[in-house]
Amino acid sequence: MGKTYFASDFHLGTPDYTSSLVREKKIVQWLESIEQDCETLFLLGDIFDFWFEYKTTVPKYFNRLLGKLATMADAGIPIYFFKGNHDMWTFDYLEKEIGLRVIDEEWIDEIDGKKFYIHHGDALWKGERSYKFIRKIFRSHVAIWLFRRLHPNLGVGFANYLSRKSRKKNSQLDQIEIPLKKEYQILFANEYIKTNSIDFFIFGHRHKPMEHSINDSTKMINLGDWVTHFTYATFEDHEVKLHHFNP
Helix, strand or coil, X not given: CCEEXXXXXXXXXXXXXXXXXXXXXXXXXXXXXXCCCEEEEEECCXXXXXXXXXXXXXXXCCHHHHHHHHHHHHCCCCEEEECCCCCCECCCHXXXXXXXXXXXXXXXXXXCCEEEEEECCCCCCCCCHHHHHHHHHHCCHHHHHHHHCCCHHHHHHHHXXXXXXXXXXXXXXXXXXXXXXXCHHHHHHHHHCCCCCCCEEEECCCCCCEEEECCCCCEEEECCCCCCCCEEEEEECCEEEEEECCX
16 A cells, blocks of 8 residues: 655745755655655645746746656646645646646545645634735735736746745744744644544644644644755554655
């Protein structure tokens, strides 16, 4: 029986082309190493530091990754691609051309008898009001329509500038040690299980690899990132475990 794999926050495109390309090759190397026993692959968002699909144009980079994912999808491996806060403008290209299954928000279902709640990990906690408001605007049909009116050179350049600013701000926040009981993903999980039965919460977004037991039967895992940690998770024999990829 194969394994279920989870990874998040590749942020391909940042901080520059050269370092992003090195990281992309390492990610492809990881995918090749798991391909034989991968039953399902979950990519939990921010795979690209910026992504936008015009009607006939997509970003010209990341061909190694996209080609590898297409090969895996063609081989019959289900691959779930979650929209993150950096690559939320994902429409139908990845589904039609690569064969991915794009997920807008959460995925709640069973895997081998265990109940999973899977989400990129942003905009979950009730205290994030200002961020949720901006997120809602960015995901609106009006914002998407207006952005499509911009020439790709201008639109993508402007978006990359905003993305770099956001990444810099978030990387500073990632340096701050927050007690586990105040981590908003854990706060969300604690609240959610009051009315729902979940065995595993799987998140990305925080760039901080974490394994935390919510109670005796529920665990929360944050996948970390592939900018500094190169971490991923596996589900096998009813257990989710974090791993570090070091080829």
